[in-house]
Amino acid sequence: MVTTADRTMAHLPDEDSGKYRVMTIGARVVLYLLALLFAAFAAIPFIWMIITSFKTDQDLYNPNHSPFEFTTPPTLHNYTLLFTSTHYLTFIANTLIVALLVVVITVAAVVPAAYSLTRLAGRWGENLGILIFLVYLVPPTLLFIPLTGVIADINLQNSWWSLVLVYPTFTIPFCTWLMMGFFKSVPWEIEEQAMIDGYTRLGAIWRTVIPISIPGILTIVIFSFTLTMHEFVYALAFVQSSSQKTVSVGVFTELIRGDVYFWQSLMAAAALVALPVALLYNFFLDRFIAGFTLGAVKG
Amino acid sequence: MTAPVYAAPANAPVEPATKQGRFLLEREGVLGPLLLLPAVVYILALVGFPLILAVLYAFSDVTVGSPHITSTKDFVGLANFRVILNDPVFREALRNTIVFTVVSQVIVVVLATILGLVLAEDFKGKRLVRFLILLPWTTPIALSVLGWFWMLDSVYSPIDYVMREVGLLGPHTPFGPARNMYWLGKTNLAQASVIAVHVWRTLPLATVILLAGLSSIPKDIVEAANMDGASYWRTLFKVKLPLLTPIMSVAILFSIIFTFTDLSVSLVLTRGGPVNDTQVIATWAYFKGIQGGNLAQGAAIALFMVPVLVVIAVLMLRLARRTETT
Numbered sequence: 001m002v003t004t005a006d007r008t009m010a011h012l013p014d015e016d017s018g019k020y021r022v023m024t025i026g027a028r029v030v031l032y033l034l035a036l037l038f039a040a041f042a043a044i045p046f047i048w049m050i051i052t053s054f055k056t057d058q059d060l061y062n063p064n065h066s067p068f069e070f071t072t073p074p075t076l077h078n079y080t081l082l083f084t085s086t087h088y089l090t091f092i093a094n095t096l097i098v099a100l101l102v103v104v105i106t107v108a109a110v111v112p113a114a115y116s117l118t119r120l121a122g123r124w125g126e127n128l129g130i131l132i133f134l135v136y137l138v139p140p141t142l143l144f145i146p147l148t149g150v151i152a153d154i155n156l157q158n159s160w161w162s163l164v165l166v167y168p169t170f171t172i173p174f175c176t177w178l179m180m181g182f183f184k185s186v187p188w189e190i191e192e193q194a195m196i197d198g199y200t201r202l203g204a205i206w207r208t209v210i211p212i213s214i215p216g217i218l219t220i221v222i223f224s225f226t227l228t229m230h231e232f233v234y235a236l237a238f239v240q241s242s243s244q245k246t247v248s249v250g251v252f253t254e255l256i257r258g259d260v261y262f263w264q265s266l267m268a269a270a271a272l273v274a275l276p277v278a279l280l281y282n283f284f285l286d287r288f289i290a291g292f293t294l295g296a297v298k299g
Numbered sequence: 300m301t302a303p304v305y306a307a308p309a310n311a312p313v314e315p316a317t318k319q320g321r322f323l324l325e326r327e328g329v330l331g332p333l334l335l336l337p338a339v340v341y342i343l344a345l346v347g348f349p350l351i352l353a354v355l356y357a358f359s360d361v362t363v364g365s366p367h368i369t370s371t372k373d374f375v376g377l378a379n380f381r382v383i384l385n386d387p388v389f390r391e392a393l394r395n396t397i398v399f400t401v402v403s404q405v406i407v408v409v410l411a412t413i414l415g416l417v418l419a420e421d422f423k424g425k426r427l428v429r430f431l432i433l434l435p436w437t438t439p440i441a442l443s444v445l446g447w448f449w450m451l452d453s454v455y456s457p458i459d460y461v462m463r464e465v466g467l468l469g470p471h472t473p474f475g476p477a478r479n480m481y482w483l484g485k486t487n488l489a490q491a492s493v494i495a496v497h498v499w500r501t502l503p504l505a506t507v508i509l510l511a512g513l514s515s516i517p518k519d520i521v522e523a524a525n526m527d528g529a530s531y532w533r534t535l536f537k538v539k540l541p542l543l544t545p546i547m548s549v550a551i552l553f554s555i556i557f558t559f560t561d562l563s564v565s566l567v568l569t570r571g572g573p574v575n576d577t578q579v580i581a582t583w584a585y586f587k588g589i590q591g592g593n594l595a596q597g598a599a600i601a602l603f604m605v606p607v608l609v610v611i612a613v614l615m616l617r618l619a620r621r622t623e624t625t
Contacts, residue, residue, distance in 0.1 A: 045446030113338035120331030139560035
């Protein structure tokens with residue numbers, strides 16, 4: 001699994017020794033041009049976000065000023081405004097607390113489940129694993145209405161606790177599938193040896209499998225964290241008070257007041273969260289994709 | 300559960316009978332289900348049960364004010380569906396959802412193939428390019444769509460500025476005489492914008508999945524084609540792309556689900572407007588069910604996603620099975 005993903009990155013043409021890879025200058029120009037074009041298409045809203053966040057009002061709100069230059073010097077005023085006169089810090093704090101609790105619940109449920117499916121259930125476990133993965137594909141937009149009823153029933157409406165409860169419904173399925181991939185790569189003999197040495201089954205798991213699987217556990221920690229940061233639908237449906245909102249929803253609903261848009265602060269708020277999350281996600285993306293390919297590209 | 304057969308994993312050496320006895324003492328049949336229990340209970344309680352509830356809601360009269368089905372009198376048969384299907388807005392939302400998904404995913408297949416081939420080559424700055432290209436997928440969707448919302452602003456859109464500078468927009472120009480395009484204010488442009496943002500959002504996922512597939516093509520096959528003197532294009536169309544079909548199918552099936560069931564793009568970008576021209580099933584379910592408080596109708600609207608989801612789940616299971624047997 002991991003090897004497939006690693007190879008995706010370390011795809012060096014020389015090793016492939018295919019003749020077609022000896023490119024003409026023309027082909028190289030086309031290659032760079034395409035890369036540039038796609039990168040620009042992908043990144044442009046974020047570039048515009050960052051530029052906007054440093055602009056003054058008189059610079060930004062003049063259609064004759066170039067959007068890509070600073071007619072007046074860049075300012076930090078919009079950031080000060082964001083941190084001092086909005087609920088932004090509350091949104092950030094709520095998001096982090098929710099994410100932390102979701103990570104704990106996810107790891108606690110996923111590690112034993114994935115172990116059970118890979119080690120204790122044989123062929124049957126692999127199929128059940130795929131079924132659990134498919135649960136990840138049940139969209140929030142199908143569940144948010146009945147869940148609104150459930151949340152009201154247990155008196156969690158309008159509280160970020162409702163999100164702590166509901167978010168594991170998508171982190172557990174996806175992370176179980178990822179974790180199964182990790183456990184499969186741990187040699188069975190290690191636990192066997194530990195058990196021969198006199199440890200109980202659980203003792204052997206705790207002393208051998210878990211330490212070896214730390215990179216896998218770290219991956220599911222990062223994923224449940226980023227998936228939580230990404231979530232929008234449930235947060236929008238369940239939470240209405242400013243004091244309880246997470247970043248995605250808070251920025252969208254609170255920094256736009258009717259027809260008044262605080263564009264610079266709004267963009268600052270979006271960029272400050274979006275880019276760090278992207279960086280974090282990027283580190284582990286190859287593992288994520290290995291999970292998504294459903295084993296269809298097993299090295 | 301009637302005593303599931305727990306076997307040693309496929310990759311484990313076959314255990315002699317004496318060791319098997321030892322494992323039974325450790326009671327795998329107990330430990331296995333026990334470790335699995337928390338995850339399964341969680342999923343059954345908060346995915347399985349709400350799914351059933353969604354169906355019950357759709358045939359009932361529940362609202363945010365009274366979200367309980369207390370007696371058979373709360374069931375109203377097909378009334379919700381009758382109301383929904385007679386509503387022109389719903390029909391438009393259903394049509395939009397299908398059109399947005401089909402058009403955006405056709406574009407994604409083409410662009411992902413091109414981008415995948417670009418990223419399969421080696422060039423300077425590839426890591427940075429890859430990071431940038433992945434941004435639409437790795438950033439929280441509601442925040443990144445806000446970026447597009449501002450990109451497509453009716454007055455300050457940088458796209459409009461560039462178009463004015465190169466003489467495409469403004470008095471006496473092809474798109475003039477207006478000084479702005481009003482991307483989100485005109486039906487066709489708003490729909491095209493929503494589609495473009497869906498393409499933007501799902502392209503990275505399809506590309507990296509395809510890239511994983513590209514790197515798993517056995518080298519000897521490509522080399523053999525080269526030895527036979529096949530050109531880059533011939534190798535591409537006759538050898539590589541056919542081999543990539545299964546993995547591309549996986550990528551597009553995911554992509555279809557994310558686009559078909561998406562709420563964020565239409566909601567943040569246009570709130571379903573102008574009028575209801577970019578309304579989709581998810582936004583309409585949200586407006587009726589959550590904002591309007593009519594949980595029953597909202598649930599019934601959302602149920603129209605289910606047929607597509609079922610078809611995709613079946614196709615995925617088939618793909619997964621096929622890769623298992625080969």
